[in-house]
Amino acid sequence: MYDEFPDPQRLQEDLEQVLGDAPEPSDLLRARVLDYAARRQPQPVRRRAWRRPALAAVAAAAVLTLLLVRPDRAPLDGDLNLDGRVDILDAWQLSHAMQIRAKRDGQDQTGPGATGAITPDDLDRLLQRIVSVGEGTS
């Protein structure tokens, strides 16, 4: 063992002393070693030209999807049927819900002093919003 990196000349002399008159490897052995080395050599990876743009497109689509249909996106105020706009169909839904509630509870939930979450004022406000020419309906 060397304590430090050996001088190349000295290393060669030491190896000659150890190996002595070792036989030269045959041509067959050399050929097999070279063949083995050639087969084990890692093949260069072929880069596909379309791969990078395709990955970029997929990433962009994912970002757009998240932005457009992210689950925490708040629906329009008053868009009860979740069709992306506030119109008479939403007012019908609200009115229908009020009627069902009134029938179920056996009392007039739509009258003055009603304690339900939905009141005639809600329907009134929704209708006013629908016909507003200042804000539009969608």
Next chain:
Amino acid sequence: MRRLSWLSLGLVLLVAPAAHAQTARSFGTIELSIDSSDAELSGWQLSAGFSDPEVQIVGIEGGSDPAFADPPRYDPRALHGHRIILAALAVGPALPSGTTAVARLHIEFPTGSHPELEVLELIAVDRDGQATPATLVQQNGEER
């Protein structure tokens, strides 16, 4: 100076009758009905306007059908604009089908013209709260 005054007076006398003729206005009504065919009408929404900016809506009544006898909702600001949105839900359990008179517009317009609403959007709601195909039928009333 005196000559200029006479010239001005002459111009006024020439122009005034023409201006008066342009501003002659009449009042009338337009009956609005919705033809929803076999579907029962439980609500409607109409977005419309007059192509002639001289036509002005001065009042809105409910229709002759009992389900839509109350005046439809509208934004009062729309009376001074060129586009109005009307909306109403049926009152009572009996829902009409076929052609239903839903509203009557009172309008002021240039005498001799024949105002007609241009429909931008019409939504008719059926008994189940779904949009159903429908057309607007309008009929001009007597001109006063």
